[in-house]
Amino acid sequence: MALVAANKNKDVDLALMNEEDQEKYSGPSIRCVLFELDSEIYGINVKKIREVLRVGSIRKVEGSDYNVLGVINVRGVIVTVVDTRLSYGISPKAVDDLSRIIIVELDDDNIVGMLVDCVLEVKDIPEKQFESMSATKEGASRYLQGIAHFNGNVIILVDVDSMFKV
Amino acid sequence: MDEEILQDFLIEASELVEQLDEQLTDLANSPTDSDLLNAIFRGFHTIKGGAGFLGVTPLVEVCHRAENVFDKIRNDEVAYDDVASDVIMRAFDVISDYIEKLRDGARELDEADTGLLSELDALWRGQAAGATHEEEIATPEAEVAPSQPEVKLQLPEGVDPDGDISDDEFEALLNQRDALSVSADEPGTTSVAGVKLQLEEGVDPDGDITDDEFEALLNQRDMLGVDEPSAPAEPPKSAVEPKVAAPAPQPAPAPKPAAKDSDGDKGEDKPSKAAAESTVRVDTRRLDEIMNLVGELVLVRNRLLTLKSLEDAQEELSNAVGNLDHVTTDLQTSVMKTRMQPVKKVFGRFPRVVRDLARKLGKEIELELQGEETDLDKNLVEALADPLVHLVRNSVDHGIEMPSERENANKPRKGTVILAAEQEGDHILLSITDDGKGMDPDVLRRKAVEKGMMDEVSANQLDDKAAFELIMSAGFSTAETISDISGRGVGMDVVKNMITKLNGSIDIHSVLGKGTQINIRVPLTLAILPTLMVSFGEDSYAIPLTSVQEIFDFDSDQTNKIDGQMMVRLREKSIPLIFLSEWLSPECDKTTYDGDKVIIVSIGNQRAGFVVDQVNGQEEVVIKPLGVMMKHIEGYAGATITGNGNIALILDLPGVIQRFQY
Numbered sequence: 001m002a003l004v005a006a007n008k009n010k011d012v013d014l015a016l017m018n019e020e021d022q023e024k025y026s027g028p029s030i031r032c033v034l035f036e037l038d039s040e041i042y043g044i045n046v047k048k049i050r051e052v053l054r055v056g057s058i059r060k061v062e063g064s065d066y067n068v069l070g071v072i073n074v075r076g077v078i079v080t081v082v083d084t085r086l087s088y089g090i091s092p093k094a095v096d097d098l099s100r101i102i103i104v105e106l107d108d109d110n111i112v113g114m115l116v117d118c119v120l121e122v123k124d125i126p127e128k129q130f131e132s133m134s135a136t137k138e139g140a141s142r143y144l145q146g147i148a149h150f151n152g153n154v155i156i157l158v159d160v161d162s163m164f165k166v
Numbered sequence: 167m168d169e170e171i172l173q174d175f176l177i178e179a180s181e182l183v184e185q186l187d188e189q190l191t192d193l194a195n196s197p198t199d200s201d202l203l204n205a206i207f208r209g210f211h212t213i214k215g216g217a218g219f220l221g222v223t224p225l226v227e228v229c230h231r232a233e234n235v236f237d238k239i240r241n242d243e244v245a246y247d248d249v250a251s252d253v254i255m256r257a258f259d260v261i262s263d264y265i266e267k268l269r270d271g272a273r274e275l276d277e278a279d280t281g282l283l284s285e286l287d288a289l290w291r292g293q294a295a296g297a298t299h300e301e302e303i304a305t306p307e308a309e310v311a312p313s314q315p316e317v318k319l320q321l322p323e324g325v326d327p328d329g330d331i332s333d334d335e336f337e338a339l340l341n342q343r344d345a346l347s348v349s350a351d352e353p354g355t356t357s358v359a360g361v362k363l364q365l366e367e368g369v370d371p372d373g374d375i376t377d378d379e380f381e382a383l384l385n386q387r388d389m390l391g392v393d394e395p396s397a398p399a400e401p402p403k404s405a406v407e408p409k410v411a412a413p414a415p416q417p418a419p420a421p422k423p424a425a426k427d428s429d430g431d432k433g434e435d436k437p438s439k440a441a442a443e444s445t446v447r448v449d450t451r452r453l454d455e456i457m458n459l460v461g462e463l464v465l466v467r468n469r470l471l472t473l474k475s476l477e478d479a480q481e482e483l484s485n486a487v488g489n490l491d492h493v494t495t496d497l498q499t500s501v502m503k504t505r506m507q508p509v510k511k512v513f514g515r516f517p518r519v520v521r522d523l524a525r526k527l528g529k530e531i532e533l534e535l536q537g538e539e540t541d542l543d544k545n546l547v548e549a550l551a552d553p554l555v556h557l558v559r560n561s562v563d564h565g566i567e568m569p570s571e572r573e574n575a576n577k578p579r580k581g582t583v584i585l586a587a588e589q590e591g592d593h594i595l596l597s598i599t600d601d602g603k604g605m606d607p608d609v610l611r612r613k614a615v616e617k618g619m620m621d622e623v624s625a626n627q628l629d630d631k632a633a634f635e636l637i638m639s640a641g642f643s644t645a646e647t648i649s650d651i652s653g654r655g656v657g658m659d660v661v662k663n664m665i666t667k668l669n670g671s672i673d674i675h676s677v678l679g680k681g682t683q684i685n686i687r688v689p690l691t692l693a694i695l696p697t698l699m700v701s702f703g704e705d706s707y708a709i710p711l712t713s714v715q716e717i718f719d720f721d722s723d724q725t726n727k728i729d730g731q732m733m734v735r736l737r738e739k740s741i742p743l744i745f746l747s748e749w750l751s752p753e754c755d756k757t758t759y760d761g762d763k764v765i766i767v768s769i770g771n772q773r774a775g776f777v778v779d780q781v782n783g784q785e786e787v788v789i790k791p792l793g794v795m796m797k798h799i800e801g802y803a804g805a806t807i808t809g810n811g812n813i814a815l816i817l818d819l820p821g822v823i824q825r826f827q828y
Contacts, residue, residue: 057812059705059805059812059813059815060705061792061796061799061802061815062749062750062751062752063749063799063800063801064795064796064799065795068795068796071792071793071796071805071813072813073807073811073812073813075462076458076459076461076462076465076790076807077790078790078791078792078793078804078805078807078813079793080792080793080794080795080796082795106794110793110794111793111794112793112794112795164794164795
């Protein structure tokens with residue numbers, strides 16, 4: 001969790017910044033839930049997130065896709081859980097105390113769970129900070145909406161809609 | 167056209183059409199029932215009112231004439247005979263067709279067939295010399311400026327001071343009241359004739375009214391103070407005075423004649439008045455939501471019950487859980503009831519289907535309906551409609567013989583088709599029985615061989631029942647000629663699939679020369695499924711109980727490998743075995759299945775033996791859809807949460823069998 005501590009130090013009050021920094025961090029921003037996968041920071045727009053759960057028992061479903069771990073019971077609703085590492089082509093890692101399932105709302109009727117290494121915090125990231133991903137290479141970038149440089153970290157913004165086509 | 171008002175109108179009109187359909191069917195049996203005649207008259211009238219307001223002229227034209235005819239019929243001026251019913255039925259079809267088109271998004275409708283319109287007119291004129299245009303009072307424009315003198319003359323004669331007040335009398339009185347309050351407000355200056363004069367020359371009282379004209383008329387009336395609801399009415403005849411007291415508090419004509427029209431009609435609709443006031447229209451999605459939540463509650467209850475039995479809980483806690491148990495069960499039943507509808511909703515259409523078909527085919531057929539009041543789940547009612555239509559058509563087309571043929575076979579000329587429904591435990595049994603020619607199992611066997619579905623030997627091995635079930639195989643049609651009624655060979659297998667999808671079963675009994683009976687069994691509700699719980703290691707799966715025939719221990723002495731397929735011998739028959747663990751727990755590479763259980767399931771006319779590690783017993787489960795990225799997986803019908811809070815996957819048997827067939 002060293003990263004969180006590092007973030008905290010860098011999280012300086014806007015009033016204390018010089019003018020250039022103020023310019024950089026003002027304007028509309030996107031509120032994101034930040035999480036970690038293989039020591040990299042990813043973000044998902046909070047509007048898309050219903051809740052974050054600890055990992056309980058996941059029921060395996062034989063015959064499902066390679067990145068699907070199974071289903072869980074979220075207060076009576078059966079929710080598919082995917083291993084986000086596998087979706088991004090990262091080798092899987094055993095579930096530990098920090099592992100979380102982020103419940104993402106795709107639309108009114110569909111929700112899905114994403115298993116991540118750990119959930120960091122909720123952050124407002126200025127829209128100006130995002131670079132579009134159009135120039136990068138194909139493949140793993142298809143689920144990415146953009147990349148932001150923020151407080152010295154690189155944050156990868158996840159495009160959940162393209163990740164889970166309903 | 168105001169889309170919102172149109173949608174409201176369509177909802178109402180669709181309901182009315184449904185009602186009219188039922189009522190017209192009833193009318194065939196009791197053509198002089200005056201309550202029924204009045205109800206039908208009002209039905210057409212209300213649709214006309216709404217359509218008139220929205221300017222759907224073709225619909226108004228037909229409704230208007232149908233209403234006219236029924237006005238005559240209920241006043242005994244025209245008889246509701248076969249000719250009349252035929253024309254009315256056609257008019258009704260046109261009306262429901264129009265409404266359907268509107269619902270499908272059409273905004274311009276074709277003019278109604280002039281032949282039909284003139285037939286309706288002729289029917290109306292029938293014995294109608296010197297008739298008055300009473301019904302025009304009901305049209306929006308006439309309401310504003312009715313043809314007063316005629317009303318005045320008509321009223322006193324028809325009024326029975328002690329009898330029930332008819333709608334026409336009632337509306338006439340309303341108009342009188344309006345007219346009278348006009349003259350009361352401005353005595354001497356405005357007469358009844360004065361109101362009438364203000365309707366612009368050239369305006370056809372039956373035709374469309376433009377917005378401007380309508381607006382102008384409203385203004386006129388407002389100025390005259392006609393719409394003061396409190397204006398006391400002074401009817402000219404004291405004999406009818408008590409009757410006026412009731413209509414007086416009627417709402418003043420609102421600037422929306424369509425709305426007013428229907429409101430008024432609802433109020434007058436005596437038989438359904440109480441019902442109208444005690445019901446609320448609820449979106450079915452919302453009901454589904456409630457149903458789902460109740461399902462959740464049931465599961466929580468089940469979990470608490472499990473906990474209660476596990477630990478020696480305190481007495482008070484047990485009592486509380488016991489109470490919760492009762493309340494939940496009651497709540498579940500009540501919520502289920504909100505979704506229940508009498509099967510009459512489906513049956514109601516059959517008298518016409520049978521009548522029309524029989525006429526077309528030149529057959530004489532009587533349809534008997536039994537158990538119409540049996541309730542079942544709304545979704546089921548809808549889902550059963552198509553299969554039943556198909557089966558009834560089959561009975562009429564293929565089952566019942568031509569009258570002469572029947573006479574030769576010493577049967578009454580008139581064939582009988584019985585459509586019956588009854589509750590049988592937690593199932594509904596629907597049966598279609600005819601006393602027609604029945605099916606010949608030998609013909610069916612031969613057909614199966616001809617179609618290359620099986621060789622002669624195995625065809626001859628089929629018992630009669632299995633032979634009858636052949637008709638439910640895809641591409642099997644025995645009709646010599648293809649008609650537009652049935653016999654395209656896509657029917658029965660589709661019917662079977664639809665019933666299977668509802669977790670139902672279908673079976674056929676037939677005696678050559680005596681008739682055929684088809685029985686359909688469907689669960690009372692689609693939301694809760696009785697299942698057999700089985701497990702592989704820790705993972706549990708639910709198998710729909712309706713398909714389970716028997717369970718026995720796996721015994722390797724009773725199995726053989728035939729053509730690469732493991733089979734089990736059961737009472738001189740070989741049934742293919744499906745080792746579910748090969749699919750569901752591939753990592754534990756099993757070498758011996760001794761101690762496992764074999765579950766014999768039947769899907770349609772196919773049987774298979776599922777080999778499972780363990781059978782845990784029966785459980786009623788609430789079916790939940792599997793989530794995103796899971797819907798395409800073959801073999802699962804959904805998932806459920808068991809009493810201990812775990813997830814069990816529900817197997818879809820046809821899908822599972824598909825999986826193992828390659």
